[in-house]
Amino acid sequence: MGVSVLVLGHSGAGKSTSLRNFSDGDIGIFNVAGKPLPFRKKLPKLDHAAYGQIHQVLQSNKLRAYVIDDANYLMAFQNFRMAKQTGYGKFTDMAVAFEGLLEAANHTNDDTIVYFMMHPDYDETGRMKPKSIGKMLDNQLTIEGMFPIVLLAENDESGYHFVTKSDGTNPVKAPMGMFAEAVIDNDLKAVDDAIREYYEMEPLSVVGKGGEEPRNDGSK
Secondary structure (H helix, E strand, O other), rough: OOOEEEEEEOOOOHHHHHHHOOHHHHHHHEEOOOOOOOOOOOEEEEEEOOOHHHHHHOOOOOOEEEEOOOOOHHHHHHHHHOOOOOHHHHHHHHHHHHHHHHHHHHOOOOOOEEEEEOOOOEEOOOOEEEEEOOOOHHHOOOHHHOEEEEEEEEOOEEEOOOOOOOOOOOEEOOOOOOOOOOOOEHHHHHHHHHHHHHHHOOOOOOOOOOOOOOOOOOOO
């Protein structure tokens, strides 16, 4: 079973920027919204990735780290495609599709980490949660409960960083002793190193496993 990690953050909080220190071959990026990466380094990515493509790559599991950037848009784009459908059935379909992706990420190999980058929303009490569409995921699943590690990306006067410990208003969490500080640099490669050391997983090599990567060449 692989490790799934949730990275929450508003637009501009540095979620995508945190990928900057990975090398080609380290990680496969599913770029759901199709936006250019916010740095000059070229990393393999599949723009406008859809559920079927992501499932196919995760099942083949040729790499040991993947990121689903802007994962919320998988639900949002599906919602727009079904905008003319009436009734609650479409919301059930959206919930089932996203839950299936969470399960697929958790069923990758033991040395694989899948990062879900998502925008936050807030419940009626003001507590932060991952943004979703419809109530089924929130009421019957609780998205953040599927992740052993939840980080919060923030950008303030001190710069870009990850929050690793909750203040009670957000779902941030990590195993005891994984991160020494409550606030760390927004470097997802360093986070990946810390997770692999904690769980005694093999660290990423510079060239990865030399397998398939999500790319915009028609192969995936």
